[in-house]
Amino acid sequence: MATGCGATGKSSTDASSGAAAGPLTGLQIMVPNTPGGGYDTTARVAAKVLDAEKVATNTEVFNLAGAGGTVGLARIVNEKGNGDLTMLMGLGVVGASYTNKSESKLTATTPLARLIEEPGAIMVNKDSPYKTIDDLATAWKADPGSISVGGGSSPGGPDHLLPMQLAGALGIDATKVNFVSYDGGGDLLPAILGNKVGFAASGAGEYLKQIESGEVRVLATSGEKRLDGVDAPTLKESNIDLVFTNWRGIVAPPGITDADKAKLIAALEKMHGTAAWKEALKTNSWSDAFITGAAFETFLTEQDKRVADVLTKLGLA
Numbered sequence: 001m002a003t004g005c006g007a008t009g010k011s012s013t014d015a016s017s018g019a020a021a022g023p024l025t026g027l028q029i030m031v032p033n034t035p036g037g038g039y040d041t042t043a044r045v046a047a048k049v050l051d052a053e054k055v056a057t058n059t060e061v062f063n064l065a066g067a068g069g070t071v072g073l074a075r076i077v078n079e080k081g082n083g084d085l086t087m088l089m090g091l092g093v094v095g096a097s098y099t100n101k102s103e104s105k106l107t108a109t110t111p112l113a114r115l116i117e118e119p120g121a122i123m124v125n126k127d128s129p130y131k132t133i134d135d136l137a138t139a140w141k142a143d144p145g146s147i148s149v150g151g152g153s154s155p156g157g158p159d160h161l162l163p164m165q166l167a168g169a170l171g172i173d174a175t176k177v178n179f180v181s182y183d184g185g186g187d188l189l190p191a192i193l194g195n196k197v198g199f200a201a202s203g204a205g206e207y208l209k210q211i212e213s214g215e216v217r218v219l220a221t222s223g224e225k226r227l228d229g230v231d232a233p234t235l236k237e238s239n240i241d242l243v244f245t246n247w248r249g250i251v252a253p254p255g256i257t258d259a260d261k262a263k264l265i266a267a268l269e270k271m272h273g274t275a276a277w278k279e280a281l282k283t284n285s286w287s288d289a290f291i292t293g294a295a296f297e298t299f300l301t302e303q304d305k306r307v308a309d310v311l312t313k314l315g316l317a
Contacts, residue, residue: 024056024267029250030087032072034065037184038203041284042116042248043088049276055267068096068154070104077104079253083260086112090248094300094307095156098317107304110256111296113268114249116286119223120162121204121230123216125195133220133238136199137170144176150197152188152206154181155316156307158246159188162222163201164310166235169242174314192216203246204230205285229285247289249296265292 027050029043040063047059064072069092076087089106097105122133130136140147144167151159160181164174180197182188185206192200192207193215204227210216211230218232222244226234235242252264271277272290281288291299311317 023054024050024263025058026084027056027264027267028060028062028085030072030076030085031061031063032065032069032087032089032093033063034184035063036186038206038246039069039088039090039092039248042286045280045284046088046115046250046271046277049271049274049280050267052276053271053274055270067100067102068156069093070096070100070102073097073102073106073109074104076251076253077108080255081257082253083256083264086250086252086264088248088250090158091161091246091303091307092153092157094303095158095161095311096154097156098308098311099154099156105304106251106300108254109251110254110261111293111300112250112252112261112264113272113292114247114289114296114299115268115272116281117245117247117289118203118205118286119221119227119234119245120158120201121207121221121227121232122166122219122235123192123200123202123204123207123211124198124219125192126215126217127195128199128217130199130219131217133233133235133240136219137240140167140198141170141172144172145178147198148178148180148196150180150182150188150191150200150202152182152185152200152202155179155314156311159200159202161307161310162244164314165242165244166201166222166240169235169240208285223287227285245287245289249300251300261293268292 031040031043033039043061047061050056050059079085124130149163153159167174167177191197207216218230220235221227222235
């Protein structure tokens with residue numbers, strides 16, 4: 001899941017044809033999981049900016065949770081030709097499509113734009129014996145199964161893929177990793193605070209208050225650069241050859257018209273250029289990772305293959 005950070009792509013369609021048509025009307029953004037999570041937050045922020053900047057009017061966000069996002073994925077794939085429906089998605093849906101044996105795949109959708117990315121963080125309780133990522137790596141390599149790894153996603157999601165790839169980078173057999181799945185960051189946090197896991201792998205954004213207060217210690221982050229506001233080295237700084245970022249984007253159903261695709265991409269490009277969106281990136285500790293059209297389609301295909309390869313090695317796909 002290594003990606004370039006902060007790339008800006010150009011649409012593969014003539015987005016200018018949609019730019020002069022006035023605000024989008026009737027736009028729906030489906031969130032394939034429950035309210036309050038990362039996808040939901042991103043979708044609602046995007047809808048708010050679209051409407052506030054008059055790029056769209058009365059944008060509707062709705063949740064269709066189930067099976068790690070694959071219930072929503074099946075819906076978007078089955079809505080062939082519907083130019084008003086979109087879905088907020090990301091790395092977790094890619095993985096869930098394999099671990100849940102979904103017949104629908106993201107590669108069947110119409111890619112519109114990748115919006116954001118955020119690095120993962122390797123975190124421990126303030127009282128953990130692991131003071132540095134080197135401390136953890138040494139203990140983990142000595143006895144992989146003895147240290148439980150908590151993540152706020154199911155197998156195939158970003159919080160699962162990060163420690164599996166970290167294990168590989170450290171020379172640990174990923175099948176020996178003792179991964180404990182929690183239902184989102186809200187459930188993972190008490191496990192970290194209560195010393196229920198040896199360490200946790202997740203995005204730092206949901207734990208900033210606890211990190212700032214010192215209740216949670218970040219040993220390392222997984223992006224190309226250090227994370228603003230978090231006093232921790234990157235994995236690469238710590239001589240661990242891994243860059244891993246979670247990402248989120250928007251897709252449409254298959255078979256939409258070129259005109260609808262152009263209008264949707266044009267709207268997202270306008271949103272991306274606003275001061276309100278830039279402020280939202282800063283507020284939520286998101287990195288700008290905006291690419292559209294053909295560039296996003298290529299990225300999505302690469303991510304799909306990488307995730308499939310990792311999960312196949314683990315016997316999960």
